[in-house]
Amino acid sequence: MAGRATSRSDDEIQRDVLAELAREPRVQPNEIGVAVQDGVVTLRGWVENYARKWAAERAAQRVRPVRAVANDLEVRLPSSAERDDPEIAAAVTRTLEWDAFVPASQVDVTVSTGWVVLRGEVEWEYQRRAAEQAVRRLAGVRGLTNGISVRPHEVPEPDEISERIRSALVRSVETDAAGIELRIEGDSVVLTGDVRSWLEREEAERVAWSAPGVANVDNHITVRR
Known part of the structure; x- marks a missing residue:
């Protein structure tokens, strides 16, 4: 190639x-x-x-x-950054409520020994990612599990989803569209092929998630040596 x-x-x-x-x-x-x-x-x-x-x-x-x-x-948190679980849980809840991209009422928060677990359902992947981005910067957080699921309200026809993703990949300056193959399986997108870098692989996944109706992306793209 x-x-x-x-x-x-x-x-x-x-x-x-x-x-x-x-x-x-x-x-x-x-x-x-x-x-x-x-x-x-x-x-x-x-x-x-x-x-x-x-x-x-x-x-x-x-x-x-x-x-x-x-x-x-x-x-390894320094002593000045230590927070108890109720304090962290309250901070996470406030942060999600203040984030314009996160439907906070649809996200449940659990904290155990500084490890935050997010659960719930949102319509778009960007909402799921926004919740994770907001939480990982909080003081006292030792780790994060993002268990939020994406559940689109409407699912277009597979051909429409495929065309939107292919067109977006071609437009993106950060992906080598020629090295990426995709197929639609219900509301899931399967990506295969190879690209030049891990960030290019990640961008292809982001593009796939941006199509309306996508509930899951299986990213099997490999990075060329």
Whole structure:
């Protein structure tokens, strides 16, 4: 396939991930160990909050051609950031209520030893993601499980869903549409093929989710070495 990137060694990828972590102001790279095997990055060590754990993962995903990231970073909250579960639950609830993209009345919140679990149903994936983004920046959060389901109110015909997604992939400057295949199975979209980076893979999934009527996206796209 035209435009394929030159295969890079695990050592080269490791160096680039370490460099990307060093330029990411939201993390402390001296606390993070990086291992790479067959293009899969493993992050180990500890960070002071869940937001930094997520930022480190995103930094690794920006490096081409990282195929996947295993985030084994431990969150060790400093004593000043410790919050009890009722306090965290109240903060999560307030945050969701203040977020214009989140239908807070449709989301249930559970907190156990700093780990937040979100459940409920929303109509769009962007609402599900907005809830997660709002919570992961809160002080005291050690981890997050997003169990919110997407349940569209209306489901267009499969051909219409497919055409909308294909057109959006072609328009997007962040995806190589020629390397992506899709099929519609009811209200689910299945993505296959290969792309140049993990972020391009993620963008293809976001585009698929943006089509009306999509309740699930199975992303089997691989990242080229």
